[in-house]
Amino acid sequence: MVSQWGIKFAVYLITNHFGKIVAKVCENLLNHGALTLDLAIRYTELSSEHVKNSLLVLIQHNCVQAFVAEGGDDDGSRVKTEYMVLFDNILHRLRFPKFMEIVSGDLDDKCAKIFEGLLRDGRLNMKQMVDRESQGKENAAAAAAVRESLLKLLMARYVERCPLPEARVVEREIITKKRGAKGAQNFKAPETKEQRVIEAAVRGDMIRFSLNADIGCNSDGETNPADTSVAETDAKEDLILWRANFEEFTRHLRDKALVENVRARMDDGAAIVLSAILKATRNKDKEVKIEKSVPLPPDTIFSEVIKTENGRTMTIDRVKAALVQLGCSNQMLYEYVVDLKHIIRWARNEEVESIVLKRYGRDAYRMFRHLSKENQFCPTDKLADATLVEKKEAPKLLYKLWKENYLHMEKLSVTGGNTKPVSILMWKVNQPLLWEHVLDEMYHGALNLKLRMASEQEKEEEIINTPKAKINESVPLLKKYKRLQNVLLLLGSSLMKLDDAIMLFHDF
Amino acid sequence: MNRLQESAFPPRKRQKVSEPVLTDEERLLFNLIRSRENIGIWTGDMKRETNLPTTVVNKSLKTLISKNMIKEVTTIQNKGRKHYMAKEFMPSEEITGGHFYSDGKLDIDYINSLKDVCLKCIFMQKVSTCEGCLEWIKRSGVFNTEVTTKQMEEILQTLVLDDEITQMISTGFGEFASISVGKTCYISKSKGGVRGEKKTADLTSFPCFSCQRMTFCSPDGTISPATCVYYQKWLDF
The missing domain is CATH 1.10.10.10 (Winged helix-like DNA-binding domain superfamily/Winged helix DNA-binding domain)
Incomplete structure (x- = not known):
């Protein structure tokens, strides 16, 4: 359950981005949990048209997931689709600048541009991406170039296929789901309904990050790939929607936070080794909130350490000393595990x-x-x-x-x-309770920063609307303008810092 | 500073020489007080236990004090209550509050100066133990009273809690070479630029997290971020 200030903050973000009507629908979903369309209309007291469109906007921007609950006492003839708001994804909207920075630091400009489009529009198919690229250009952008960039983004797992439009969730499910023999071993029962819905909607890794339309295409018939023509493939490709993979970014930011914490607490050596371990085990952990790193033999760790410039200065002994510093266990099996939770x-x-x-x-x-x-x-x-x-x-x-x-x-x-x-x-x-309380205060603080930003902008509306040339002419105006700039900068950077802490308490 | 005296039971000498003459009530009261040793007893309890009327108790107490057989002591738990103890005993920690209490009050200045000296000592020696700090203080001659080991341990623990020093177990290698293996030692946290930059997001740089009125603050409330004075101060360029 999301805390009181968390809901207020999320509603504020949605109001800011999509207006009051959408925010009202979102608020009701946050307060009441998953709702059917009828219930959403009743609670919000809005017209069905408004609610429907609001839900579509929220789905487009990955803030709502539709699902069908199965296995209740109904006979199956009256299947009701329910809508569940994804609180985490609403908060991720605040972090778009951070995600952008990661992508532009890692990949080229073209990829960054496509990724920017995905963040702005929520979900896009191939045709839309090509169209977006072609805008304002004389020659239409080549689909091949877009495909190539998308492929890079998929390889890095920054982008994924959208989850199933309507997940099927079995009510009161007793863990029966297996994803291969391996998946069954470590499978834990999902805790909340939200987790269950997300789990049910997500596609397998193979399909999730694959550009190829034929793999796991969600069309009904099972067609043989050899029978389909190029045109058909294109048409199929347009059916696939892409979106930013927030999970990967959360993981990225988590790793960064972990390494920086270790650097502050211990030293650079320990930080380098931890960073290497996290890099070597990337994508091996299924969840973001993991307690321990994946076990690694010392050789793998060392070969990962020497890949970096600073790591090359380290001897095996120093790496081992750093592992001890990190409190690594399991040396008996010649594999090292770091307690990340700690x-x-x-x-x-x-x-x-x-x-x-x-x-x-x-x-x-x-x-x-x-x-x-x-x-x-x-x-x-x-x-x-x-x-x-x-x-x-x-x-x-x-x-x-x-x-x-x-x-x-x-x-x-x-x-x-x-x-x-x-x-x-x-x-x-009482740590768990205290952390919940502090997180709630952080949402409150973040909302306060946002509100102050809005009030400062409102107060100085005159200056914002004055043309730049005119501001430069008058000294008092220029002074006011500079102050506003500084204020907004300070508020903005504080919000980003606060968001780091929110992620520490909520996402990691 | 009498609170630094080692023994709580100094030998009684004068009593053997001449026992003052006491009335029965006085004798009863004195024995009761003396039986409580270094804890002492409150007048209320005396009345209850001896069943003597208040006037008699008060009169007897006055006599006993004038004969230098008992003394009045302040207790940390209840400063208003009159508490008495036989002259030969030193008030226990329960009564005084502990090593750092004098006249029922925590000697904050003394604690702070001890802390400062310890910090300086650990910073200069890089790594030090409880005994090391004591030795250093003795040699420096900053304090004219003797600092006990127990006091020093308490001071070091509070410095750990202040996040000024870190408690470690000596490995006997490197910077711990001067200290035998397995001994508890302390290192300074402020090493200049050596330590990595503090990772905390430092939430306290903006007003909300140092504000005690956060529970009263809401977007439309009397205290709101748009009108907040702390924000005003913070954003005053």
């Missing part, structure tokens, strides 16, 4: 601690760190003693932290002999 956990803790320090001061920071280190209930007096905080001040600070959901508190009533029962307050840091 690094993420550490980074989250540091983030929360820095908030506590800034908001509640150094004494509170010390007590908070003590509690999160101990990871068990601790009475007020003992806590004050261990952290050298004035015993009178400690309860006040702790109460403040508790009131804002940073600490968990239990009251204990102690009776001994004839004395009156004394109540003792016990404190604890």
Whole structure:
């Protein structure tokens, strides 16, 4: 379930991009969970036309997935399509500049341009991509060139085929799905309905990243590839829709965050080795949120390390020392596994601690760190003693932290002999709950930044609408213009930084 | 600074020489107080346990104090309560609050100066142990009182919690060469430019995460980002 401020922030983003009507549909989907068209119309109190079109817009931009629930008590004659909003994909809209940067850093301009089109339009087929490329040019862009760029994007897994337009989800499914003999081994039951729908809609890796129209074409008949003509292939190709593969970008950003964290906490050597391990095991892990890296033998790690310029300076001994530093286990089998979850956990803790320090001061920071280190209930007096905080001040600070959901508190009533029962307050840091709360605050903060940006722009509307030449002439106008620019830049960069933290708590 | 004295039970000498003459009530009260050793006893508890009227208790206490047999002590838990202890005992940590308490108050200045000196010591020695820091302080002569090992351990622990130093176990190699293997030691976190740049997104650079009023803030509320004074200050170019 998405938190309160998460919903507000997502609705704000959709309002900004697609207007109020679409946002209203989106808000209802976020609040009520998956809805059928009829229910969506009833909840939103909008005309069916409006709701239908809004859903189409949201599907086009990959923010909604349609699915059919099967296996309920209905007889199958009245199959209802439900629509589920994909919260993560709405938030990804904020990260488009980051995704763009990754693609332009890795591939050439042509690929970047096609990718930009996909981000802007949500989903495109081959013909649309070629048309887009040809716009404003004298000669129509060659389909072959577009195909080539798309192929590169597919190879890097930056682009994927759109998932099935209507996924079939078995209600209350008991894990029966198998994807080959191998898939069955590590298959875990998907937790939420959202995950189940996504899982059901996604295509197998072979089809997902294949340009060839014949493989896994979702047309009904099973035609033999040899029988089809070129024209037919083209027609089929136009049926395939492409979109940006957000999962790959999340993975990319996760790897970057992991490596940077290790660099800050340990040293460059450990960072290089971790980066090599992640590179060598890319696409081997099925999910983004993995706990441990895929086991790798030391030789593979070393050969990956020496591929980079900085890695070449490292000897095997140094690589091994770095692996020990990373807390690698499983040396018995001559394979190394890094506990990635631990690094993420550490980074989250540091983030929360820095908030506590800034908001509640150094004494509170010390007590908070003590509690999160101990990871068990601790009475007020003992806590004050261990952290050298004035015993009178400690309860006040702790109460403040508790009131804002940073600490968990239990009251204990102690009776001994004839004395009156004394109540003792016990404190604890409850990490999973705390992280949820901090994430909610982050959504709130992000919304605040966005709102402030809008209000600054509104306030200075006059300047934004004034032609540039006129601004340059007048000194006060120029001063105002420069201030606005600086303000927007600062707000924008803060939002991107905050988004890094949101990803740390939500996506990794 | 009497709180630094080692023993809580200094030998009594004077009592053997001449026992002051006491009334029965005074004797009863004195024995009760003395039986509580270094914890002492509150007047309320005295009345309850001896069943003596308040006036008698107060009078007897006055006499005992004037005869230099008991003393009044401040307790950390309840400063308003009158608490008494036999003269020969030193108040226990439960009463005083701990090593760093004097007159029922935490000696923050003393703690901070100890912290500063420890940090300097660890930074200069690159890596140091609890004993190392004690030795360094002794030699430097900054403090005219003696710092105990227990105090030093507490100070180092709070520095770890402050994220100023890191606790490590000596490997006996490299920078740990001067310390025997397996011993707990501490290294400074501020090494100038050596440490990688801090990775935290540093959320605190913008107002929301250092703001204590975030729970009251909403887009249309009395506190809103459009009118927020902290934002105003932050965006004041």
